[in-house]
Amino acid sequence: xxxxxxxxxxxxxxxxxxxxxxxxxxxxxxxxxxxxxxxxxxxxxxxxxxxxxxxxxxxxxxxxxxxxxxxxxxxxxxxxxxxxxxxxxxxxxxxxxxxxxxxxxxxxxxxxxxxxxxxxxxxxxxxxxxxxxxxxxxxxxxxxxxxxxxxxxxxxxxxxxxxxxxxxxxxxxxxxxxxxxxxxxxxxxxxxxxxxxxxxxxxxxxxxxxxxxxxxxxxxxxxxxxxxxxxxx
Numbered sequence: 001x002x003x004x005x006x007x008x009x010x011x012x013x014x015x016x017x018x019x020x021x022x023x024x025x026x027x028x029x030x031x032x033x034x035x036x037x038x039x040x041x042x043x044x045x046x047x048x049x050x051x052x053x054x055x056x057x058x059x060x061x062x063x064x065x066x067x068x069x070x071x072x073x074x075x076x077x078x079x080x081x082x083x084x085x086x087x088x089x090x091x092x093x094x095x096x097x098x099x100x101x102x103x104x105x106x107x108x109x110x111x112x113x114x115x116x117x118x119x120x121x122x123x124x125x126x127x128x129x130x131x132x133x134x135x136x137x138x139x140x141x142x143x144x145x146x147x148x149x150x151x152x153x154x155x156x157x158x159x160x161x162x163x164x165x166x167x168x169x170x171x172x173x174x175x176x177x178x179x180x181x182x183x184x185x186x187x188x189x190x191x192x193x194x195x196x197x198x199x200x201x202x203x204x205x206x207x208x209x210x211x212x213x214x215x216x217x218x219x220x221x222x223x224x225x226x227x228x229x230x231x232x233x
Contacts, residue, residue, distance in 0.1 A: 180195035
């Protein structure tokens with residue numbers, strides 16, 4: 001199992017990423033931190049007995065930046081991989097993180113499908129690196145570098161707003177079950193528009209559909225957070 005440390009100062013984000021990790025094969029949450037100092041302690045103190053394999057690292061925290069954390073880890077020669085997960089889009093920060101060997105840089109907000117794609121790329125990279133020993137052939141080198149190179153984010157369908165998608169994702173994660181009409185009322189959009197977002201989340205495995213049976217009339221479709229992994233729509 002790939003032991004993964006979650007680092008973010010927002011508790012709801014930690015909960016979301018924990019749920020995402022739980023839905024992926026081959027990963028386990030080894031710890032959660034809300035600050036830079038705690039993240040360094042978690043990685044460096046466990047480096048011998050139970051090493052952390054991967055850190056999902058936020059960039060802005062009250063007691064330091066993700067950039068500071070990665071600099072310190074590299075200065076201490078910590079053998080841990082890092083994926084930056086942040087809302088920071090500053091090109092200079094991205095360049096510095098790349099120079100320090102960040103595996104990937106994932107900008108919020110994103111969908112579960114994008115998260116899954118990037119983590120599966122990391123898993124493939126780790127498997128390839130473990131299977132390659134001694135003097136690598138050019139093909140093995142190409143395979144290692146290719147596994148570490150993102151293929152691009154899964155695009156949000158035309159006509160859907162990433163910000164609205166993130167809002168609906170957050171609303172569904174904190175609810176038991178909602179219909180398209182109820183989501184529309186909560187977020188101030190039409191039932192038809194809300195349904196398009198909900199169906200997109202069903203298609204990528206984030207939500208699942210169920211039938212709600214009332215006292216009369218046809219059953220209404222409701223949507224639930226899919227905590228048990230992907231189910232076909």
